[in-house]
Amino acid sequence: MNNYKNIGKNLLRVDGKQKVMGKTKYPQDIYMDDMLYGATLRSTEPHAYFKIDISEAEKLDGVVKILTHRDITGENRHGVLFKDHEVLCKEKVRRIGDPIAFVIAESPKKAKEAKKLIKIQYEKISAVFDPKEAMKENAPKIHDDSNIVYHYKCRKGNVEKGFKKCDVIVEREYKTSMVDHAFLQPESGLSYMEEDGTLVICAATQYPHFDQIEIADALGLPKERIKIINPAVGGAFGGREDITMQIHIGLGALLTGRPVKVCYDREESFYAHSKRHPLYMKYKTGADRTGKLIALEAEIIGDTGAYASWAVNVLRKSGVHATGPYEIDNVKIDSYAVYTNNPFCGAMRGFGATQIPVACEQQMDIIAEKLGISPVEIRLRNCFRKNSVTATGQVLVESVPLDKCIRIVSKRLFAESEMVWG
Amino acid sequence: MKKRGKGIAVSFYGTGYGNGFPDVSTATIRLEDEGKISISVGATEVGQGAKTVLSQIGSEVLGIEIEDIVLINEDTSKTPDSGTAAASRQTYNTGNAVKIAMESFRKKLFEESKELLGLNTSIGLETKNKEVYLKMFPQKKTTFKEIAQKLKKQKRRLEATESFTAQTTEMDPETGQGAPYWPYTFNCYGVEVEVDTETGKVDIIRALCAQDVGRAMNPTMIEGQIDGGFAMGAGYALFEDLGLKEGRIKNNKFSKYIIPTALDLPEIEKFIIEDPESTGPFGAKGIGEPVMIPVAPAILNAIYNAVGVRILELPATPEKILQAIKSYGKV
Amino acid sequence: MINIKLNVNGKDYDLEIEEDLRLIDLLRDRLGFTGTKEGCGEGECGACTVILEGKTVNSCLLLAIQAHGKEITTIEGIGKEDDLHPIQESFLENGAVQCGYCIPGMVLSAKALLDKNKNPTRKDIREAISGNLCRCTGYEKIVDSIEKASKILQQRGSESHEQL
Numbered sequence: 001m002n003n004y005k006n007i008g009k010n011l012l013r014v015d016g017k018q019k020v021m022g023k024t025k026y027p028q029d030i031y032m033d034d035m036l037y038g039a040t041l042r043s044t045e046p047h048a049y050f051k052i053d054i055s056e057a058e059k060l061d062g063v064v065k066i067l068t069h070r071d072i073t074g075e076n077r078h079g080v081l082f083k084d085h086e087v088l089c090k091e092k093v094r095r096i097g098d099p100i101a102f103v104i105a106e107s108p109k110k111a112k113e114a115k116k117l118i119k120i121q122y123e124k125i126s127a128v129f130d131p132k133e134a135m136k137e138n139a140p141k142i143h144d145d146s147n148i149v150y151h152y153k154c155r156k157g158n159v160e161k162g163f164k165k166c167d168v169i170v171e172r173e174y175k176t177s178m179v180d181h182a183f184l185q186p187e188s189g190l191s192y193m194e195e196d197g198t199l200v201i202c203a204a205t206q207y208p209h210f211d212q213i214e215i216a217d218a219l220g221l222p223k224e225r226i227k228i229i230n231p232a233v234g235g236a237f238g239g240r241e242d243i244t245m246q247i248h249i250g251l252g253a254l255l256t257g258r259p260v261k262v263c264y265d266r267e268e269s270f271y272a273h274s275k276r277h278p279l280y281m282k283y284k285t286g287a288d289r290t291g292k293l294i295a296l297e298a299e300i301i302g303d304t305g306a307y308a309s310w311a312v313n314v315l316r317k318s319g320v321h322a323t324g325p326y327e328i329d330n331v332k333i334d335s336y337a338v339y340t341n342n343p344f345c346g347a348m349r350g351f352g353a354t355q356i357p358v359a360c361e362q363q364m365d366i367i368a369e370k371l372g373i374s375p376v377e378i379r380l381r382n383c384f385r386k387n388s389v390t391a392t393g394q395v396l397v398e399s400v401p402l403d404k405c406i407r408i409v410s411k412r413l414f415a416e417s418e419m420v421w422g
Numbered sequence: 423m424k425k426r427g428k429g430i431a432v433s434f435y436g437t438g439y440g441n442g443f444p445d446v447s448t449a450t451i452r453l454e455d456e457g458k459i460s461i462s463v464g465a466t467e468v469g470q471g472a473k474t475v476l477s478q479i480g481s482e483v484l485g486i487e488i489e490d491i492v493l494i495n496e497d498t499s500k501t502p503d504s505g506t507a508a509a510s511r512q513t514y515n516t517g518n519a520v521k522i523a524m525e526s527f528r529k530k531l532f533e534e535s536k537e538l539l540g541l542n543t544s545i546g547l548e549t550k551n552k553e554v555y556l557k558m559f560p561q562k563k564t565t566f567k568e569i570a571q572k573l574k575k576q577k578r579r580l581e582a583t584e585s586f587t588a589q590t591t592e593m594d595p596e597t598g599q600g601a602p603y604w605p606y607t608f609n610c611y612g613v614e615v616e617v618d619t620e621t622g623k624v625d626i627i628r629a630l631c632a633q634d635v636g637r638a639m640n641p642t643m644i645e646g647q648i649d650g651g652f653a654m655g656a657g658y659a660l661f662e663d664l665g666l667k668e669g670r671i672k673n674n675k676f677s678k679y680i681i682p683t684a685l686d687l688p689e690i691e692k693f694i695i696e697d698p699e700s701t702g703p704f705g706a707k708g709i710g711e712p713v714m715i716p717v718a719p720a721i722l723n724a725i726y727n728a729v730g731v732r733i734l735e736l737p738a739t740p741e742k743i744l745q746a747i748k749s750y751g752k753v
Numbered sequence: 754m755i756n757i758k759l760n761v762n763g764k765d766y767d768l769e770i771e772e773d774l775r776l777i778d779l780l781r782d783r784l785g786f787t788g789t790k791e792g793c794g795e796g797e798c799g800a801c802t803v804i805l806e807g808k809t810v811n812s813c814l815l816l817a818i819q820a821h822g823k824e825i826t827t828i829e830g831i832g833k834e835d836d837l838h839p840i841q842e843s844f845l846e847n848g849a850v851q852c853g854y855c856i857p858g859m860v861l862s863a864k865a866l867l868d869k870n871k872n873p874t875r876k877d878i879r880e881a882i883s884g885n886l887c888r889c890t891g892y893e894k895i896v897d898s899i900e901k902a903s904k905i906l907q908q909r910g911s912e913s914h915e916q917l
Contacts, residue, residue: 006478007704010642011488012845014474015467019853020841020860022788022828029787046669096669129669154598175735177663182681184792184800184854184888198499207506208498209464228498234790234854235888236468237654238508266793270674275664316441320593320602325434333598341669347508349654350711353435354718358736361431361719365726375430375723384434384608392593394601399707401697405610405632406432408693412630413428413612469852469889642848642894649891650851676797676886684879684892 015232024232027203028188028263035190036064038252038262039111040245041101041118042271043093046341047127047140050093050120052100057117062110065256066118067102072251074220078243080210080346082308084143087218087247093122094142095306095341097271102248104260131303131338132280142306142339149304150312152319154333156391162295162330166286170366174359178278178303181348185234186269191249192259199226201250204233206240218247219254226250238347239273242309274309274346277302277337279318281359287367291378293328296391298359300335302345302352309346311337318352323391324360325402326382331391374419376410423619426627427728430612431719436603437510437708442592447516448502451480451527452581455574457552457567459484460492461524462500465516466507470710471643472516478639479517479703483524485550502583510708511588513639514605517703518586527582531569534580538564538572589701605699605707608634611652611716613688615724619747622740624660624725626686632693633713637705641694648692648713655717657682661737757821761786762830770817776810777801779817780827788828788857792886799885802858803827809865809884828857831864839909840864843902844895851889858885863899871907875900 018024043050054066069076069090076090077083089100101118105111128134134147141147163169189203199221205211208228216223233240245262252260264272284297300318304311319335348354368378384390386400410419439445450462461480467473477491494500504516532544535554539562541547548557555563573580593600614628631648638644661680665672673679698705718736726732731746758767761784770779780786780803789812792800796811803812804826832838837845840863850856859882866873866881873881878899879892887895 004482004704005485006482006488008638008641009478010640010848011474011478013471013643013848013850014477014488014493015853016845016850017834017837019850019856020837020844021832021834022857022860024853025787026790026854028791029781031782096671127669129666152598153596155596156599172732172734176658177736178666179658179662180664180679182662182676182679182888184798184852184886185790186792206466206468206508207464208466208501209503210506212498226498230466230496230498232854233466233468233852235852236466236507237888240468241506241508263791265791266676266795267674270664270671270679313440316593316602317436319598320436320440321434325432325608342666343664343669343671349651349714350435351509353433354655354658354711354715357431357433357715357719358722361433361716362722362726362732362734365429365723366732379430379432379610383432391598392602393599396606399605399634399636399697399699399705400608401634401695402432402434402608402610404697405608405634405693405695406430408632408695409430409610409612409630412691413430413614413628418428471851646848646851646890646894649893650889651891653891654888675795676793677795681886681888682891683883683886684896685883687891687893689875690891690893 026185026232026234027190030190030202032192032259035259035261036104036106036256037108037111038249038260039103039115040099040248041115043096043098043100045093045122045124046096048093048122048124049091050122053119054101057114060114060117062106063103063114065104067251071255072218074218078214078218078247079307080242080309081312084307095343097343102252104252104256127341129340129342131301131340134338134340142341147339148336149308149339150315150337152316152335154319154331154391157330159295159297159330159332163286166294167289168367168370169284169286170363171284172363174281176279176355176358179276180270181237181239183235183237183239186264186266187244187272188263189245189249190259190261191253193253193257197225199250199254200229201246202229202231203246204240205230206236211243211246214243215247215250219250237349241347242274244272275343276348277304277314277345277352279355283359283363285363285367289371291368291371291373291381293326293382295330296323296328297332298322302337303340303342304337305340305342305344307344309344314352318356320392321353321356324357325384327384327388328391376406376419379406424616425619425728426614426616427724428614429720429723429727430610431716431723432610433712433715435607435712435715437514437605437607438588438590438603439509440590440602442590445515445588445590446585447504447519448583448585449516449519449523450502450581450583451523452579453566453570454492455570457565457570458490458492460494461520462494462502463516463520464501464504465495465512467495468507471640472507472512474643475513475639476516476520480520480524483521484528486552490552510710510712513706514702514708515586515588517706519584521703522586523582523584526584530580530582534569535564538569605702607707607709607712609712609716611720613720613724615721615728617725617728617743619729622744624738626656626688626721629688629690631690632695633709634695634697635709636699636702636707637696638694639706644694644709645692647709649690651713652690652717653682653687655714656687658736659718659721659738663737755818757818759820760824762826772818774817775813776815776817776820777812780812786827786829790854790857799858799862800855802861802885804861804865809862828860831860839905840902843898847894847898847901849890849894849898855885855887859895867903867906871903873903
């Protein structure tokens with residue numbers, strides 16, 4: 001036991017009391033006098049050029065302003081790694097859900113009504129939804145260059161020689177699905193000008209200081225003039241890393257001089273934020289007859305959809321974690337991030353490392369069964385311990401209690417007879 | 423027929439931005455008027471407990487109650503950049519920044535106290551109960567409030583700002599060799615499932631989660647993370663899918679995109695494994711993401727153990743399981 | 754426009770509203786009870802749960818006029834800053850809260866359960882909150898909290914009985 005006063009103690013959550021009383025303010029709970037409401041018009045086509053006509057919508061009583069790409073006062077782009085998103089698409093959409101126009105009106109009802117009056121003429125172009133297809137040279141290009149956003153390579157030892165030494169080799173292909181964070185609070189935000197000319201954007205975000213820079217660049221304002229208020233956040237899980245409505249409402253407040261609020265409904269939320277990358281994982285794992293892993297080869301393809309978001313970092317993380325927490329002398333891993341016309345993928349809890357064990361941990365059980373040893377045994381034989389070296393050559397110098405975790409769980413879960421299985 | 427099976431899975435997870443990207447958190451500590459201590463950080467409370475944990479770390483350094491801390495993190499004009507609330511990095515990174523800044527603040531507080539107490543040196547001063555006192559002669563003491571009042575009169579402010587940068591190296595572009603992340607967090611989860619061989623439905627009837635945490639900052643909140651991570655992992659394994667069709671999200675509402683309810687989850691046995699990390703604040707490591715990772719593979723391994731089918735493609739829906747059982751299962 | 758009368762958290766309101774106004778919008782936008790949250794707009798997530806005449810309803814699925822002449826309890830009607838309801842106290846003490854967005858609905862579902870079933874099993878509790886989605890907590894600490902609150906309420910009930 002330690003002698004800490006507060007560390008390790010079950011102190012009550014400091015924001016808990018306001019939350020149990022329902023007093024906590026999430027962005028949708030903030031109202032201002034003279035406030036306007038926004039509604040986003042989004043693409044219904046996955047890949048198309050378009051022309052927009054807002055003349056009818058503008059005439060509707062109660063409509064204050066309809067923002068299109070022409071109204072953007074700074075750079076019409078944003079993105080956490082590459083600036084590959086447009087704030088409002090200029091002439092091309094790359095996925096269903098791309099924002100094209102932002103209607104600002106006196107009431108949410110009017111904003112929605114006006115949205116319906118905007119005319120979009122699409123000229124469809126060929127689209128690609130399968131990342132393996134998208135990797136081919138002649139595939140439709142989502143952005144100007146190759147659809148392959150990133151390729152990570154990990155090389156250790158010699159896998160060909162390694163597999164020759166194996167008594168058992170297991171080859172399987174796995175696939176994970178594209179999923180949503182499904183945080184309970186849909187995106188919402190409110191923007192207004194302060195008297196000294198500061199533009200305030202009040203929205204739930206994971207990284208306010210980065211949003212500040214992205215919003216400043218898109219609005220063409222110095223970052224000191226942008227203030228991010230990050231009230232309570234109703235869950236995030238990676239889904240609030242990328243900009244959604246922040247620039248739209250900021251631009252709205254800047255151009256109308258009035259507070260502008262927007263609340264996405266659940267369906268719009270599904271289209272507005274990033275998703276978890278679905279991965280195709282081709283695995284070849286080999287071990288000797290004692291269950292010692294000798295070689296592992298993996299090819300991992302991640303569909304990042306129409307925008308990169310964190311794809312590079314996500315697929316890098318997939319690649320680095322592709323061996324699982326096991327010491328293996330011969331490793332060859334290739335992971336790719338690929339653009340398609342699907343919803344865009346980015347950060348989500350586990351960030352490319354959550355998908356991996358769906359493959360690599362099933363591989364472990366398959367090998368164990370073939371060798372007639374238990375799932376517990378094969379893991380204990382190979383798992384990282386203090387001073388183990390990872391596939392990237394990193395030494396795990398301390399705090400590696402993995403075998404302890406395995407022993408505690410197995411002892412409770414399995415009967416003695418199940419520990420050696422087969 | 424209902425058949426039971428058990429499965430385990432393990433994971434490791436490198437926390438932080440990774441691959442040599444500067445992973446910096448900054449914290450500012452200030453003595454406020456009434457002798458309260460404010461911590462300003464740009465670290466978002468997304469529900470994970472950042473506000474509480476960072477207050478615990480800060481208050482520990484000064485030996486004060488968590489109630490005497492004011493944590494400010496909602497306004498970019500009042501907070502330094504503490505990086506994103508992602509990569510399971512806030513407890514480790516911003517926690518370290520808070521700890522270092524608070525230590526630096528304490529030094530300044532001792533210098534002020536030295537003057538106020540008429541001492542020649544600040545050696546031997548300590549803090550407790552919002553007081554600064556001389557350990558070898560405890561009657562010699564002043565309060566945070568007195569120091570704050572003195573400073574206010576002199577129109578001065580006592581504050582300290584410090585940053586922490588996590589270690590990470592860029593990997594070689596050809597071989598991927600390098601030390602991309604630090605620290606790594608480990609875990610092992612086990613489940614027992616019951617598979618209905620007529621419907622393909624999977625019930626998780628037992629769950630055991632052993633989670634490495636470095637040092638537990640707040641065990642109840644860690645358990646809450648494990649529970650939540652397990653639920654999200656179970657949804658990932660068994661039902662969640664956007665149902666994409668030519669770029670369109672078919673399941674774009676909660677009546678179609680199914681996430682676990684209270685009835686879909688078992689009671690979870692949780693084991694918090696402490697093995698302090700020397701570079702972490704009081705030994706802590708990040709756990710927010712790791713808690714989800716082994717859930718799906720443990721369930722898939724348990725399904726195999728129950729009915730002899732390997733589900734290679736998520737999610738393991740009743741239809742897929744039934745199909746697999748019909749073609750080659752061990753029923 | 755149409756006139757309605759209703760009672761929210763013990764206070765009477767007499768209002769003129771649009772016929773198609775949803776109950777949730779009346780509570781939030783007109784009356785300022787923003788503790789009632791919208792999570793899905795289709796009655797799936799339970800974040801907008803309120804108690805109407807003793808029963809929980811999804812306020813996103815009701816029109817405001819359906820509450821005419823009725824009594825409603827929102828989260829703002831339960832507990833005070835210095836006197837939390839035992840359910841709220843229990844949520845706070847047992848770590849049931851993370852992001853907090855589902856919590857008002859959870860507390861109201863818990864209250865409706867404990868008002869009619871003083872000694873629920875954990876299964877009863879899981880069933881009672883199965884219409885309230887939470888993405889953060891995995892529900893376990895919420896179930897713990899409701900179970901513990903039921904014990905506290907029973908204790909208090911028997912104490913006040915003894916006083917009688």
